Amino acid sequence: MHDRSTRPARPTRPARPARPARVLRAGRSAAALALGVLLAAVGCGAPARGGPAAGAAPAPGGFPVTVRNCGVTTTYDRPPARVVTVHQHPAELLLSLGLRDRMVGTAFPDSPVLPALREDFASIPVLAAKEPSFERILEADPDLVYGGYGSAFAENEGRSRKAFTDAGIRTHLNREYCGERRVTMADTYEEVRTLGRIFGVQERAEALVADLEGRVAGAVAAVAGTPEVPVLVYDSGDKAPFTAGGRSLGTELIRLAGGRNVFSDLDAVFGDVSWEQVVERRPEVIAVYDYGDAGSAEEKERFLLAQPALADVPAVKNRRFVVLPLTAALVGVRSAYAVEDLARGLHPGSFR
Secondary structure, three states: OOOHHHOOOOOOOOOOOOOOOOOOOOOHHHHHHHHHHHHHHHHOOOOOOOOOOOOOOOOOOOOOEEEEEOOEEEEEOOOOOOEEEEOHHHHHHHHHOOOHHHEEEEEOOOOOOOHHHHHHHHOOOEEEOOOOOHHHHHHOOOOEEEEOOHHHHOHHHOOOHHHHHHOOOEEEEOHHHHOOOOOOHHHHHHHHHHHHHHOOOHHHHHHHHHHHHHHHHHHHHHHOOOOOEEEEEEOEOOOOOEEEOOOOHHHHHHHHOOEEEOOOOOOOOEEEOOHHHHHHHOOOEEEEEEOOOOOOHHHHHHHHHOOHHHOOOHHHHOOOEEEEEHHHHOOOOHHHHHHHHHHHHHOHHHHO
């Protein structure tokens, strides 16, 4: 089965063994020297990237904008001009807002990109297949780094938000990983609106929110009055299933699609349960999160079908699986599409 350690860290997952310290690369000292010069300049009063400079044009209307994000307060004197996204769902959100011209790098693509965004996404430099190093991000000269998972700003890998702030670079973390409360579709809409404010494209943001709300409303109306379907989310795991808990956006997506997450009582975004619990709760449909790599949906389905202990679980016995790209179950533009896909999978008769 897929090794979960290759996926972005989620705050609610069990603690992992510490990674070995990174080996210093041959050019690291030069990068450190350059960073030292930058820090000295910032300490001497140089403005942060994207901030006002001597002789700069006045800030556009609506600025400055102050945003409080996962405990970090950031003031934007003008819209960011050079953005690096770490993980795919922040990149898709910015592209959906028509901000390709502001994007100077991305990293960790993990799902097929939405068809309407593929051409623009393909034109963005990919800095790394996984999370890039702090130095690699600095090479792109961003004025904002937008992370999708908490691991985008992993302190033990030198990418803390403070490290970027000290380098004069602003940061924004997808609100799902603030870890404050249960995540709902309202968080998706608010994330879009927040990015609209940061980039000064509020009208585009409202139009995008209206489109996403319309997709969700259409799916909800289609399944109205249908019986609730018990659903298991299968993210990964062989000895124990790793699933979406009650705080996850996945639970909300299932509810809107006319289902019920059988582990909605798990007080976490994600967590491990037992196969015995799965058998007891008898899900009728399994939503499989597709990583698009070694953790593909086909591999996961084969694994579930091959387990004798699951043979009488209705979803396995009837081979009822709904496949969702991992990014579709996260705060971003994909979540509205996920409600549609889930609704069709749970209640196919409502869409004939």
